[in-house]
Amino acid sequence: MRLSQGVEWAVHCCLLMAWLPPTATVSATTLAEYHGVPRPYLAKALQALSRAGLVATTAGRSGGYRLARRPQEITLFDVVNAVEGDQPAFRCTEIRQNAPFPAPERCYRKSCGVAVAMWRAEQAWRDSLAEVTIAALVDTYRDNGPVPPAVQQRNADWLTERTGQSHG
Amino acid sequence: MRLSQGVEWAVHCCLLMAWLPPTATVSATTLAEYHGVPRPYLAKALQALSRAGLVATTAGRSGGYRLARRPQEITLFDVVNAVEGDQPAFRCTEIRQNAPFPAPERCYRKSCGVAVAMWRAEQAWRDSLAEVTIAALVDTYRDNGPVPPAVQQRNADWLTERTGQSHG
Ligand code: FES
Ligand code: FES
Numbered sequence: 001m002r003l004s005q006g007v008e009w010a011v012h013c014c015l016l017m018a019w020l021p022p023t024a025t026v027s028a029t030t031l032a033e034y035h036g037v038p039r040p041y042l043a044k045a046l047q048a049l050s051r052a053g054l055v056a057t058t059a060g061r062s063g064g065y066r067l068a069r070r071p072q073e074i075t076l077f078d079v080v081n082a083v084e085g086d087q088p089a090f091r092c093t094e095i096r097q098n099a100p101f102p103a104p105e106r107c108y109r110k111s112c113g114v115a116v117a118m119w120r121a122e123q124a125w126r127d128s129l130a131e132v133t134i135a136a137l138v139d140t141y142r143d144n145g146p147v148p149p150a151v152q153q154r155n156a157d158w159l160t161e162r163t164g165q166s167h168g
Numbered sequence: 169m170r171l172s173q174g175v176e177w178a179v180h181c182c183l184l185m186a187w188l189p190p191t192a193t194v195s196a197t198t199l200a201e202y203h204g205v206p207r208p209y210l211a212k213a214l215q216a217l218s219r220a221g222l223v224a225t226t227a228g229r230s231g232g233y234r235l236a237r238r239p240q241e242i243t244l245f246d247v248v249n250a251v252e253g254d255q256p257a258f259r260c261t262e263i264r265q266n267a268p269f270p271a272p273e274r275c276y277r278k279s280c281g282v283a284v285a286m287w288r289a290e291q292a293w294r295d296s297l298a299e300v301t302i303a304a305l306v307d308t309y310r311d312n313g314p315v316p317p318a319v320q321q322r323n324a325d326w327l328t329e330r331t332g333q334s335h336g
Contacts, residue, residue, distance in 0.1 A: 001257045003169050003286075011282045012263050036266030076285055089169045095180050098204030101322040103315040113308030114179050117244055118171075121296035128289035140281030147271040154269040 006045035006083045009037055013046065014079055014134045015141065016159070017055065018071035024163040025064035034159065045083055052082035064164055071138060077129035090118035174213035174251045177205055181214065182247055182302045183309065184327070185223065186239035192331040193232035202327065213251055220250035232332055239306060245297035258286035 013031050020026065028046055032039035046065060049055045056068040067074065092115035097108055111119075181199050188194065196214055200207035214233060217223045224236040235242065260283035265276055279287075 001169055001171050001252050002255070002259070003257045005259070005261065007258065007286075008261060008263050008282065015282070034267060035263050037263065076282075076289075084169050087170070089171045090175065091170070091173075093173065093176060095176050095203050095205065099202060099323050100326045101319050103319045107315055113305050114176070114183070114244075116308075117297070117300045117305065118175075121244075121293045124296040125289045125293035128292040129285070132285045137281050137285065140284075147275055151269050151271045155267050158268045 001089060003080070003084060006041065006048070007080055009035060009042055010045040010049055010079050010083045011076065011134075011137070013042070013065075014049070014054070014067065014071075014074060015138055017065065017067045018134050018138050019156075020066070020159070020163060022070075023066065023165055025058050025066045025165065026159070026163050027064040030159070030162045031065070034155075048082045049079065052078065054078055054082055058164075067134075071135035072133050074134045075130045076132040076134075076137070077126055079134075080129055081126075088119060089122055090115065092118075169257060171248070171252060174209065174216070175248055177203060177210055178213040178217055178247050178251045179244065179302075179305070181210070181233075182217070182222070182235065182239075182242060183306055185233065185235045186302050186306050187324075188234070188327070188331060190238075191234065191333055192328075193226050193234045193333065194327070194331050195232040198327070198330040199233070202323075216250045217247065220246065222246055222250055226332075235302075239303035240301050242302045243298045244300040244302075244305070245294055247302075248297055249294075256287055256290055258283065258290065260286075 012035055016031065016034065017026060028043045029039055031046070032042045035042070046055065050057055050065075053068055054074055055065045057063065057065055092112055094108065094112070096112050097103075097105075180203055184199065184202065185194060196211045197207055199214070200210045203210070214223065218225055218233075221236055222242055223233045225231065225233055260280055262276065262280070264280050265273075
């Protein structure tokens with residue numbers, strides 16, 4: 001079982017957008033360059049965030065992406081779900097019905113106990129992700145921030161030079 | 169994110185072995201036939217269970233598989249972990265270090281907050297799976313058992329005809 005690499009990229013893009021002023025926009029090219037990831041792949045992740053309504057896009061020369069909701073209102077679950085989709089990780093193929101002597105179909109209306117337990121575990125995973133907001137992750141970065149302030153400032157400047165303003 | 173199909177097969181094989189008398193053994197061929205799945209693929213899942221010490225194999229004409237521990241001592245986590253491996257679903261590539269102005273390496277000794285939150289969620293998933301034993305799943309089958317007793321008996325007979333006795 002493996003989550004796509006786009007999850008790490010998408011979360012870090014959200015962190016970066018949460019760090020910028022709310023109306024600032026940042027292009028896919030800048031996000032890709034900042035994170036050192038290939039733009040076409042990152043664009044796919046950004047489109048997933050956009051489809052899920054987590055980021056808004058503005059067109060034009062200074063267009064780009066910004067968070068569509070406040071960082072307090074976006075959870076890690078929202079981002080993972082946007083990138084990975086909401087299909088369960090465990091897919092029951094109703095193997096129980098393959099027994100040499102299967103029961104009538106109506107007997108299988110209730111989900112198999114194995115599948116129920118597997119899905120309950122996935123729900124625990126989702127619940128845990130839903131407890132963490134982008135805002136809380138930004139704070140973690142700030143609190144534990146091992147990056148020296150001078151380095152942080154240079155990154156901030158690099159970014160600010162490349163951001164536009166949304167008029168949407 | 170998707171779990172391999174082998175998980176469903178492996179769990180149902182364990183349920184079936186838990187259903188048999190403790191010393192009875194069942195061959196990969198019989199397990200594959202019972203569950204209507206291709207033997208070569210199922211064999212891979214059974215080998216994973218064997219490597220993890222969850223099933224024991226006996227050689228010879230009447231050889232086959234049986235549970236190596238009591239059904240109360242095997243959890244859903246044990247089975248999933250055996251089949252899927254223990255690699256985390258979320259892999260951090262240290263994308264944070266790709267910033268235009270990275271901090272000195274020592275600043276990144278502590279894991280990224282995003283990765284920590286992702287792994288915490290995976291732990292919640294594992295914890296949930298670890299709460300469910302094969303014995304409990306067998307009980308679920310018994311309690312909710314929608315399969316008419318006559319059908320169950322025919323399946324049991326089909327199976328008993330094909331099981332050997334372990335002398336290990
Ligand atoms: S039939 Fe699919 S998990 Fe049991
Ligand atoms: S650097 Fe990998 S999750 Fe943050």
